Amino acid sequence: MSLPLFLIGARGCGKTTVGQALAEATGYAFVDTDRHLQQATGRTVADIVAVEGWEGFRRRESESLQTVTAKGRVIATGGGMVLATENRQFMREQGQVIYLQADAEVLASRLAAYPEQAQRPTLTGRPIADEMVEVLASRDGLYRETAHYVVNAMQPPARVVNEIMALLCLARAG
Ligand code: ADP
Ligand code: MG
Numbered sequence: 001m002s003l004p005l006f007l008i009g010a011r012g013c014g015k016t017t018v019g020q021a022l023a024e025a026t027g028y029a030f031v032d033t034d035r036h037l038q039q040a041t042g043r044t045v046a047d048i049v050a051v052e053g054w055e056g057f058r059r060r061e062s063e064s065l066q067t068v069t070a071k072g073r074v075i076a077t078g079g080g081m082v083l084a085t086e087n088r089q090f091m092r093e094q095g096q097v098i099y100l101q102a103d104a105e106v107l108a109s110r111l112a113a114y115p116e117q118a119q120r121p122t123l124t125g126r127p128i129a130d131e132m133v134e135v136l137a138s139r140d141g142l143y144r145e146t147a148h149y150v151v152n153a154m155q156p157p158a159r160v161v162n163e164i165m166a167l168l169c170l171a172r173a174g
Helices: 015-026 033-041 045-068 085-094 104-113 128-146 157-167
Strands: 005-008 029-032 073-076 096-101 149-152
Touching: 005 015, 005 085, 015 029, 015 073, 015 157, 029 033, 033 045, 033 073, 045 073, 045 085, 085 128, 096 128, 096 157, 104 128, 149 157
Parallel strands: 005 073, 005 096, 029 073, 096 149
Antiparallel strands: none
């Protein structure tokens, strides 16, 4: 069957890191909606937001989600993908949705350590730790209602991958 696997969660929870490792372990292809959007437009997320606003970015993000979705793929999504009802429904219907759950302090410390990998303008312009608390307060419920499975993303990436594979009864490639 190899339904698409969608990884959701806040910026820094490990969607890209865990997604790549999960794809490698299972032989699935890996795609990242943020990266797809950047390649399709030739612009960074920050540029798109600066020119078209968050609304324009969100519209393009939904298009990216639909374009990259296919069987046999692990799809890492942008942190705000769950904000649109349309996207939540689409992911649940098309595949298996996994929420990589991590606490705000953990997310903030990861993003503080690698700010260049955040690739996104902050949503509020305030300190990252405060912002993560607020982002999770408003989105944790959406992540949970969209997910078929919630996984603890505060363990090392290899363990997160093993847990997902066990939950979904996925076999190792080769
Ligand atoms: P996302 O794609 O969800 O924004 P990333 O995969 O880019 O998150 O990870 C953000 C940062 O956190 C990276 O520096 C990555 O190496 C680190 N990281 C991701 N997952 C873990 C993990 N399970 N344990 C420790 N560090 C992690
Ligand atoms: Mg990412």
